[in-house]
Amino acid sequence: xxxxxxxxxxxxxxxxxxxxxxxxxxxxxxxxxxxxxxxxxxxxxxxxxxxxxxxxxxxxxxxxxxxxxxxxxxxxxxxxxxxxxxxxxxxxxxxxxxxxxxxxxxxxxxxxxxxxxxxxxxxxxxxxxxxxxxxxxxxxxxxxxxxxxxxxxxxxxxxxxxxxxxxxxxxxxxxxxxxxxxxxxxxxxxxxxxxxxxxxxxxxxxxxxxxxxxxxxxxxxxxxxxxxxxxxxxxxxxxxxxxxxxxxxxxxxxxxxxxxxxxxxxxxxxxxxxxxxxxxxxxxxxxxxxxxxxxxxxxxxxxxxxxxxxxxxxxxxxxxxxxxxxxxxxxxxxxxxxxxxxxxxxxxxxxxxxxxxxxxxxxxxxxxxxxxxxxxxxxxxxxxxxxxxxxxxxxxxxxxxxxxxxx
Amino acid sequence: xxxxxxxxxxxxxxxxxxxxxxxxxxxxxxxxxxxxxxxxxxxxxxxxxxxxxxxxxxxxxxxxxxxxxxxxxxxxxxxxxxxxxxxxxxxxxxxxxxxxxxxxxxxxxxxxxxxxxxxxxxxxxxxxxxxxxxxxxxxxxxxxxxxxxxxxxxxxxxxxxxxxxxxxxxxxxxxxxxxxxxxxxxxxxxxxxxxxxxxxxxxxxxxxxxxxxxxxxxxxxxxxxxxxxxxxxxxxxxxxxxxxxxxxxxxxxxxxxxxxxxxxxxxxxxxxxxxxxxxxxxxxxxxxxxxxxxxxxxxxxxxxxxxxxxxxxxxxxxxxxxxxxxxxxxxxxxxxxxxxxxxxxxxxxxxxxxxxxxxxxxxxxxxxxxxxxxxxxxxxxxxxxxxxxxxxxxxxxxxxxxxxxxx
Numbered sequence: 001x002x003x004x005x006x007x008x009x010x011x012x013x014x015x016x017x018x019x020x021x022x023x024x025x026x027x028x029x030x031x032x033x034x035x036x037x038x039x040x041x042x043x044x045x046x047x048x049x050x051x052x053x054x055x056x057x058x059x060x061x062x063x064x065x066x067x068x069x070x071x072x073x074x075x076x077x078x079x080x081x082x083x084x085x086x087x088x089x090x091x092x093x094x095x096x097x098x099x100x101x102x103x104x105x106x107x108x109x110x111x112x113x114x115x116x117x118x119x120x121x122x123x124x125x126x127x128x129x130x131x132x133x134x135x136x137x138x139x140x141x142x143x144x145x146x147x148x149x150x151x152x153x154x155x156x157x158x159x160x161x162x163x164x165x166x167x168x169x170x171x172x173x174x175x176x177x178x179x180x181x182x183x184x185x186x187x188x189x190x191x192x193x194x195x196x197x198x199x200x201x202x203x204x205x206x207x208x209x210x211x212x213x214x215x216x217x218x219x220x221x222x223x224x225x226x227x228x229x230x231x232x233x234x235x236x237x238x239x240x241x242x243x244x245x246x247x248x249x250x251x252x253x254x255x256x257x258x259x260x261x262x263x264x265x266x267x268x269x270x271x272x273x274x275x276x277x278x279x280x281x282x283x284x285x286x287x288x289x290x291x292x293x294x295x296x297x298x299x300x301x302x303x304x305x306x307x308x309x310x311x312x313x314x315x316x317x318x319x320x321x322x323x324x325x326x327x328x329x330x331x332x333x334x335x336x337x338x339x340x341x342x343x344x345x346x347x348x349x350x351x352x353x354x355x356x357x358x359x360x361x362x363x364x365x366x367x368x369x370x371x372x373x374x375x376x377x378x379x380x381x382x383x384x385x386x387x388x389x390x391x392x393x394x395x396x397x398x399x400x401x402x403x404x405x406x407x
Numbered sequence: 408x409x410x411x412x413x414x415x416x417x418x419x420x421x422x423x424x425x426x427x428x429x430x431x432x433x434x435x436x437x438x439x440x441x442x443x444x445x446x447x448x449x450x451x452x453x454x455x456x457x458x459x460x461x462x463x464x465x466x467x468x469x470x471x472x473x474x475x476x477x478x479x480x481x482x483x484x485x486x487x488x489x490x491x492x493x494x495x496x497x498x499x500x501x502x503x504x505x506x507x508x509x510x511x512x513x514x515x516x517x518x519x520x521x522x523x524x525x526x527x528x529x530x531x532x533x534x535x536x537x538x539x540x541x542x543x544x545x546x547x548x549x550x551x552x553x554x555x556x557x558x559x560x561x562x563x564x565x566x567x568x569x570x571x572x573x574x575x576x577x578x579x580x581x582x583x584x585x586x587x588x589x590x591x592x593x594x595x596x597x598x599x600x601x602x603x604x605x606x607x608x609x610x611x612x613x614x615x616x617x618x619x620x621x622x623x624x625x626x627x628x629x630x631x632x633x634x635x636x637x638x639x640x641x642x643x644x645x646x647x648x649x650x651x652x653x654x655x656x657x658x659x660x661x662x663x664x665x666x667x668x669x670x671x672x673x674x675x676x677x678x679x680x681x682x683x684x685x686x687x688x689x690x691x692x693x694x695x696x697x698x699x700x701x702x703x704x705x706x707x708x709x710x711x712x713x714x715x716x717x718x719x720x721x722x723x724x725x726x727x728x729x730x731x732x733x734x735x736x737x738x739x740x741x742x743x744x745x746x747x748x749x750x751x752x753x754x755x756x757x758x759x760x761x762x763x764x765x766x767x768x769x770x771x772x773x774x775x776x777x778x779x780x781x782x783x784x785x786x787x788x789x790x791x792x793x794x795x796x797x798x799x800x801x802x803x804x805x806x807x808x809x810x811x812x813x814x
Contacts, residue, residue: 193632193634193681193682194630194631194632194682195631195632198631198632210634212634214680223784223787224600224601224783224784225599225600225758225759225780225783225785225786226667226669226671226692226694226758227599227600227617227619227667227692227694227757227758227759228598228599228600228601228602228667228755228757228758228759228783229600229601229602229667229758229783230602230665230667231660231664231666231667231668232664233601233605236669236670238652238670238671238673238689239652239653239656239670241649242648242649242650242652242653242670243649243653245645245646245649246646246649246650246653249646253638257637257638257639258637259638260633260634260636260637260638261638262633262643262680262681262682262683263643263645263646263684264633264645264675264678264679264680264681264682264683264684265675265678265679265680266645266673266675266678266684266687267678268671268672268673270787271671271672271673271674272671272672272786273621273669273671273672273690273692274669274671274692274759274786275669275671275786276669276671277670277671277673280673282645283680285633285634285680285681287633287634349634350634351632351633351634351681376632376679376682
């Protein structure tokens with residue numbers, strides 16, 4: 001079994017976290033911003049030093065390729081270097097740095113691969129500068145219209161088209177990830193949730209991205225003083241919200257034993273013990289592999305009363321997506337690599353969306369490898385994964401690739 | 408019948424609302440803050456202009472007295488000038504300004520009173536800067552320990568003792584409100600509820616302060632990831648808390664039509680849409696004049712399940728108080744003054760706590776006069792009472808005092 005190098009990986013993490021360092025522990029590395037371009041330059045410099053062939057496509061997605069010994073489609077590892085505002089230094093960038101470390105291990109250890117090995121950077125995954133999220137994998141896989149993507153503007157009114165032109169990383173459309181030149185896709189990512197850590201697993205073998213809907217349910221009442229307002233004249237938004245949560249558990253609980261749903265977040269206003277709440281908002285997140293079950297969840301939401309206990313109720317869909325299953329051969333290869341290395345692992349579904357899901361859905365066999373997020377934190381200053389665990393993830397990716405390369 | 412002056416009262420309201428104006432429609436005039444000290448200075452200036460004798464006690468409670476024609480204990484009118492953060496310009500301050508206007512009417516119209524007439528300002532009624540609320544009436548009436556009050560610190564770590572020393576308003580303990588030098592106490596206040604407005608009454612003849620209990624109910628579950636934890640193994644603290652709130656409404660709603668209860672505050676932890684809540688805490692506030700009904704509330708709380716939907720439930724009593732009845736002679740005098748003036752009125756209980764309740768409980772005959780709160784709002788930017796109604800309240804206070812003064 002081959003292994004990557006801890007010091008080398010640490011050095012990569014330390015170097016790249018300077019690009020977009022906010023000075024307060026966080027990272028702001030918006031897509032195609034000066035900080036993101038510095039990260040791309042550093043990536044290009046390191047790829048060239050290993051003799052990798054560099055290409056960019058018309059959306060500035062970057063591809064750095066080590067040659068293989070045979071004329072075969074390449075295996076790709078990739079992720080993104082952009083972050084949210086004041087995010088952490090692991091979401092996205094860790095997938096690029098571990099991929100680079102895997103390539104460096106193959107290069108340094110002179111590991112023979114039949115297939116070329118490509119490390120790629122997706123442009124604008126977060127959608128924090130230009131909406132929507134996963135924009136460029138979306139365009140490459142035909143999920144999003146390119147013209148609309150180019151017209152998307154940032155907070156300062158700069159269009160994605162002009163940011164692309166100014167970046168120096170805009171290349172040719174024919175260089176896009178495609179099913180002729182590439183064989184399959186791996187993406188290492190932090191879990192962005194608490195499951196691996198809670199269950200003391202080092203590796204998440206990602207089976208797919210679960211179909212889901214996410215709603216904000218708002219209940220509007222009237223604030224009045226707790227001591228003087230007769231009970232029967234009250235419009236108490238928290239009472240109505242509590243009734244709704246109980247109602248949702250009853251109705252959703254009947255749909256399917258594998259359906260999971262969560263009201264994880266609740267905020268009441270003004271949230272003072274002597275004042276009747278005038279507004280309560282809570283989240284509803286529901287997930288199931290089968291889109292038909294999700295449709296029935298939507299029916300339940302739509303069937304909620306518009307008024308309850310004098311309060312106005314509305315449900316706003318924040319996002320939804322269908323289940324994407326990853327390629328079982330690739331998933332098995334990841335599991336085998338984790339098992340062979342003696343790492344603790346579990347199969348898991350991704351709750352968050354990733355570029356890998358678009359690739360898997362329409363373009364190439366694909367899968368992901370998760371490493372634990374300390375305390376489940378992500379998109380914040382506290383986002384962290386110990387380098388030892390990042391290294392184990394990189395080792396799994398390296399050996400899964402070598403396994404796939406044999407076939 | 409004597410009447411106060413609308414323009415003069417309006418001028419007082421307009422002048423004092425500048426002290427602590429947040430610039431966004433609200434008032435922040437924390438106890439002994441620069442804004443509150445400006446209000447005290449303005450009060451002192453106006454009292455001195457009428458030749459009133461000014462005193463402060465060891466807690467910076469202020470007393471301004473017009474002489475009477477006989478050597479008798481004084482009649483006191485008072486309230487507070489401190490506000491909550493981003494509160495309104497009527498809670499507290501209106502009781503001081505109408506008292507000042509009553510004194511100014513007596514002074515200007517040369518109304519002869521047998522007894523001296525005192526206008527007083529209580530320090531730190533809201534408890535927004537230094538806990539607890541009604542701190543200084545509490546110390547004066549022996550409800551609270553003075554040493555503990557002095558040790559109370561604000562958000563910046565400043566103690567009440569050092570704020571008192573720095574205020575310039577700290578006086579002598581012998582100046583405290585007492586049963587030898589004072590005969591009785593009146594306090595005008597906004598209702599802080601919707602009852603008077605709903606019933607189109609101009610004056611609330613306050614019979615007492617309602618007994619109450621205040622609990623924090625904690626529900627302890629287990630946090631797990633929203634996407635991966637099977638529904639039936641979950642211990643969702645927000646689901647259990649919602650069931651409890653619905654249960655409380657059902658059980659408490661049956662006890663007595665005049666019982667009011669409120670779950671005004673709720674906090675979930677970690678409060679993330681992808682994580683099952685592990686801890687939810689909410690407040691329960693219940694009020695009724697009959698201690699037997701409050702006892703039945705306590706029985707309902709004690710009868711809550713210790714475990715619900717896999718979560719541990721506990722209820723902690725934060726505070727309780729018994730109903731305080733105001734002096735019936737004083738209450739009748741207020742009612743007579745309202746009736747004689749031809750104002751619409753109703754008898755009412757105060758749901759909120761006031762300095763008057765401590766005075767009534769242990770020190771002096773006391774009562775309160777309520778004026779309507781538009782839309783029942785209080786402790787917020789929307790807090791408002793038209794000056795015409797404030798004036799009617801002042802007129803009632805003036806004539807009730809003159810009635811008591813005859814006896």
